[in-house]
Amino acid sequence: MVFQSIEYVLFLGAVLAVYFWLSAKGQNAFLVLASYVFYGWVHPWYVVLIVCVTLVDWCCAKGMEDSTTPLRKKAFFLTALTVNLVVLGAFKYFGFFVENVTALLSAIGLMPSPMLLKIALPAGISFFTFQSVSYAVDVFQGRAKACRSLVDYAAFVCFFPQLVAGPIERAAHMIPQYQKRRLLDFDHVRDGALQLLWGLFQKVAIADNAALLADRVFSLGDPSFPILWGGVIAFGVQIYADFSGYTAMARGSARLLGIELCANFRHPYLSESPPEFWRRWHMSLSTWFRDYVYIPLGGSRMGGLYWARNLFLTFLLSGLWHGAEWNYVIWGAYHGLLVVIWPGLASRFGWLTPSAEGTGSLVGVGRILLTFLLMNLGWLFFREHSLSMLLHDLQLNPMAASASEWRMGVALGVEALLYGFPLLVILPLLDRLGWLQSRWKEGSASWRWALAQGLAAAGCIYGAVSLRCEVGADFIYFQF
Amino acid sequence: MIVAVALPAWMCRNFDETEDLVGAEKGYDVRGTIGRLEQAKPQWVLIGNSMLYTRLTEGKLTEVSGVKSSLLARGRSQSAMWLLFLKNVLLQSKARPAVVTIFFRDTDLTWPDFRVTGGNERAIADLRGPEQPEWVQVLGRKDQSKGEPLHGLPNQASGFLRWLFPTDRLRAAAQRQIQERAFRATRVGTRANSSVRRAELNDRFSLSHLRSDLGSDAAPIRVGWEMAKVGAETIDMGFYEDGPVRFDSSPGASFLPHLVALAKQHQLQLHFHRIKRRPAANHSRPDGQVMTAYMTELSAYLREQGCLFTDESGDPALTLDMYVDGDHLSSKEDVQARYHRLFWERVRPQLAPHFNSAGGNRH
Numbered sequence: 019m020v021f022q023s024i025e026y027v028l029f030l031g032a033v034l035a036v037y038f039w040l041s042a043k044g045q046n047a048f049l050v051l052a053s054y055v056f057y058g059w060v061h062p063w064y065v066v067l068i069v070c071v072t073l074v075d076w077c078c079a080k081g082m083e084d085s086t087t088p089l090r091k092k093a094f095f096l097t098a099l100t101v102n103l104v105v106l107g108a109f110k111y112f113g114f115f116v117e118n119v120t121a122l123l124s125a126i127g128l129m130p131s132p133m134l135l136k137i138a139l140p141a142g143i144s145f146f147t148f149q150s151v152s153y154a155v156d157v158f159q160g161r162a163k164a165c166r167s168l169v170d171y172a173a174f175v176c177f178f179p180q181l182v183a184g185p186i187e188r189a190a191h192m193i194p195q196y197q198k199r200r201l202l203d204f205d206h207v208r209d210g211a212l213q214l215l216w217g218l219f220q221k222v223a224i225a226d227n228a229a230l231l232a233d234r235v236f237s238l239g240d241p242s243f244p245i246l247w248g249g250v251i252a253f254g255v256q257i258y259a260d261f262s263g264y265t266a267m268a269r270g271s272a273r274l275l276g277i278e279l280c281a282n283f284r285h286p287y288l289s290e291s292p293p294e295f296w297r298r299w300h301m302s303l304s305t306w307f308r309d310y311v312y313i314p315l316g317g318s319r320m321g322g323l324y325w326a327r328n329l330f331l332t333f334l335l336s337g338l339w340h341g342a343e344w345n346y347v348i349w350g351a352y353h354g355l356l357v358v359i360w361p362g363l364a365s366r367f368g369w370l371t372p373s374a375e376g377t378g379s380l381v382g383v384g385r386i387l388l389t390f391l392l393m394n395l396g397w398l399f400f401r402e403h404s405l406s407m408l409l410h411d412l413q414l415n416p417m418a419a420s421a422s423e424w425r426m427g428v429a430l431g432v433e434a435l436l437y438g439f440p441l442l443v444i445l446p447l448l449d450r451l452g453w454l455q456s457r458w459k460e461g462s463a464s465w466r467w468a469l470a471q472g473l474a475a476a477g478c479i480y481g482a483v484s485l486r487c488e489v490g491a492d493f494i495y496f497q498f
Numbered sequence: 499m500i501v502a503v504a505l506p507a508w509m510c511r512n513f514d515e516t517e518d519l520v521g522a523e524k525g526y527d528v529r530g531t532i533g534r535l536e537q538a539k540p541q542w543v544l545i546g547n548s549m550l551y552t553r554l555t556e557g558k559l560t561e562v563s564g565v566k567s568s569l570l571a572r573g574r575s576q577s578a579m580w581l582l583f584l585k586n587v588l589l590q591s592k593a594r595p596a597v598v599t600i601f602f603r604d605t606d607l608t609w610p611d612f613r614v615t616g617g618n619e620r621a622i623a624d625l626r627g628p629e630q631p632e633w634v635q636v637l638g639r640k641d642q643s644k645g646e647p648l649h650g651l652p653n654q655a656s657g658f659l660r661w662l663f664p665t666d667r668l669r670a671a672a673q674r675q676i677q678e679r680a681f682r683a684t685r686v687g688t689r690a691n692s693s694v695r696r697a698e699l700n701d702r703f704s705l706s707h708l709r710s711d712l713g714s715d716a717a718p719i720r721v722g723w724e725m726a727k728v729g730a731e732t733i734d735m736g737f738y739e740d741g742p743v744r745f746d747s748s749p750g751a752s753f754l755p756h757l758v759a760l761a762k763q764h765q766l767q768l769h770f771h772r773i774k775r776r777p778a779a780n781h782s783r784p785d786g787q788v789m790t791a792y793m794t795e796l797s798a799y800l801r802e803q804g805c806l807f808t809d810e811s812g813d814p815a816l817t818l819d820m821y822v823d824g825d826h827l828s829s830k831e832d833v834q835a836r837y838h839r840l841f842w843e844r845v846r847p848q849l850a851p852h853f854n855s856a857g858g859n860r861h
Contacts, residue, residue, distance in 0.1 A: 227673065227676075234703050238703070245702070421687050421688075422688075422698065423702075425684050425685075425686070425687070425688060425695075426698070426699055426702055428683075428684045429677075429680045429681055429683070429684040429695070429699070430680075432679075432680040432683045432684060433676060433677055433679075433680035436676050436679055436680060437676065483668075483669070484668050484669055484672045485669065485672055485673065485676075486669060
């Protein structure tokens with residue numbers, strides 16, 4: 019079931035109609051049931067998978083906490099870790115592994131028989147397994163207590179608004195929310211509904227229209243340099259609006275249910291450097307990799323080369339997390355390289371370091387533009403799945419393109435940016451002016467806040483219906 | 499709440515409608531088609547989608563083969579709809595052709611849920627009777643028929659939304675305006691107006707510039723400009739590449755066994771014809787190992803069931819220049835004449851005995 023469908027509206031309405039009448043335990047059990055219906059809507063067997071993973075992790079976490087010996091505790095931890103990684107590996111990476119081994123054996127003259135195995139990738143598997151892994155690690159390291167209630171734990175793993183594409187939550191943030199009864203709160207309803215509408219607008223009016231432009235360019239066999247870059251910028255707008263739209267709808271749905279999900283984006287395209295971009299983009303994944311990969315690898319503790327190695331490996335794995343294809347590995351490596359070399363570049367060229375003059379200065383704008391271009395080069399690796407086409411794209415000569423090609427390419431980029439204007443310009447501006455701050459909600463200004471919310475909701479509905487793309491596509495991050 | 503709902507609805511209603519750019523889903527005239535078949539009394543009926551109607555025409559095929567032919571073809575139709583063509587159109591008519599040919603592409607026959615929703619939903623609903631046990635068996639709950647409450651409800655809700663926010667024309671115009679602004683921002687060094695720029699852009703993104711490994715039979719979608727069609731086809735092609743990789747002849751897996759059983763029950767001779775998809779520049783499009791294995795199993799199954807099977811996918815005479823977009827053939831006279839001749843030469847050895855025994859008029 020996708021958020022931007024009538025089915026989801028009816029489903030969410032039905033859940034809300036029952037949910038607030040129940041006790042805390044009843045609410046959690048009902049959430050689990052609703053989440054399984056949501057997840058199994060198209061492929062009911064996916065539910066079996068998530069139930070198994072939930073059961074194993076819950077038992078292992080309890081086992082870890084109840085263990086009397088460190089060895090026993092470690093055994094439970096390794097069991098949980100192995101089950102999650104095997105599930106992820108089997109569904110997501112097995113095909114990639116077989117394909118590459120077959121290609122390698124063929125290259126050295128051996129002709130293995132092809133394995134006719136094509137496993138459907140359950141939606142959101144990377145998200146819920148990562149959430150489960152973080153829980154197992156946190157309980158093992160004593161950062162979180164094992165959840166004693168299976169229902170509460172199941173609600174943490176399968177909570178439908180964030181099940182398919184995050185944000186990747188931590189047990190310490192979510193489980194306490196499940197332990198108390200959620201009450202119907204008009205402020206929550208208003209805020210949640212507005213977030214849902216804002217997310218819908220981002221998806222159907224910005225992302226889908228930008229997708230149409232990007233898909234055209236990436237279906238060309240002979241793109242010129244400017245047309246390719248017009249398409250890359252369109253994809254940059256698409257992926258941000260798509261994922262940010264999904265997150266807004268997830269957070270809005272959760273808020274309606276009285277649950278707070280963490281933020282995932284903070285105006286990433288206003289970053290002044292690649293490292294800053296990663297502190298603003300898909301924050302729940304970035305912090306996950308920081309806490310469960312980068313720091314366990316040693317982080318920056320051993321300095322110099324080790325720091326660079328750890329950072330690079332973390333980004334490489336982050337690339338592979340996005341998909342079992344070489345272009346994602348290249349994408350991860352590219353970003354790893356960027357964040358590793360950036361401090362050196364910044365010390366060599368002082369203007370690359372954000373300074374007191376702030377974003378408003380001309381140099382600050384220059385840094386934002388440079389970072390935007392570097393991120394878009396990354397999106398080329400991310401979007402182009404054919405390695406031969408990628409090589410072709412990287413060899414394109416800007417001087418070889420005609421004036422007409424330049425006009426077309428720039429027009430494509432401008433069109434995509436016009437669609438993205440509310441997300442890329444208006445939202446950060448409102449944020450900077452402090453109009454999104456909670457102080458407006460209180461006291462005598464609260465009626466103004468309600469009116470502003472009404473107007474914003476009207477704007478989102480009007481924008482969504484007047485700009486909705488005829489050709490809707492799935493959320494990009496569903497495939498991960 | 500009032501502001502959020504009433505304001506957009508009011509703005510949409512006050513929009514000055516200047517252009518009708520959006521096409522509507524079309525239904526299917528079942529009675530009319532049955533009547534047409536009964537009047538024509540064809541000896542040969544061919545069922546398929548745009549793979550069929552961009553390759554063959556009734557008149558030309560009748561002329562080349564000497565066998566009175568009729569096409570039951572609809573763009574973007576797939577195996578689910580082909581079963582309905584056979585069951586609820588052909589078999590409901592008095593026409594009893596000697597051969598029924600089904601035109602298909604690669605794994606179409608065992609991909610039951612491909613294209614059962616979307617643009618053809620209304621046509622499928624028109625074609626279906628109240629009871630279709632094959633649908634329940636094959637598609638299970640994914641079959642969102644009219645009779646099921648969860649299907650009707652979203653349709654009614656979206657109908658109400660369309661009444662509240664009459665937005666189709668507004669949308670097309672708004673998208674065009676955004677494009678106009680993009681053109682205006684990039685008019686440096688050109689005096690060409692927007693129409694010329696749009697034509698230029700359409701030409702640059704025409705299907706002849708597509709990657710050679712992409713192929714599609716997507717029916718044109720009438721949105722603001724031609725380029726939208728390419729986007730839709732790209733998405734469609736992405737889906738198409740995800741077809742089944744294993745042949746499965748069990749009745750719960752696809753509509754193929756039901757097609758075969760229905761034809762046997764009514765003593766119709768079924769013939770399946772696999773088309774050649776858009777070839778590469780060297781005019782060939784070889785099957786990979788997976789597709790070869792699939793086709794071996796499919797052809798063995800069809801022969802075992804007494805069906806005829808022909809495959810043009812390896813035919814070097816079907817060259818790239820014959821294709822106009824994706825997997826569609828050009829409508830040019832010479833291409834059509836060539837294809838009709840090649841097709842008849844290919845199928846004649848297998849089909850001619852059936853036409854002979856049925857008393858058809860042959861060359």
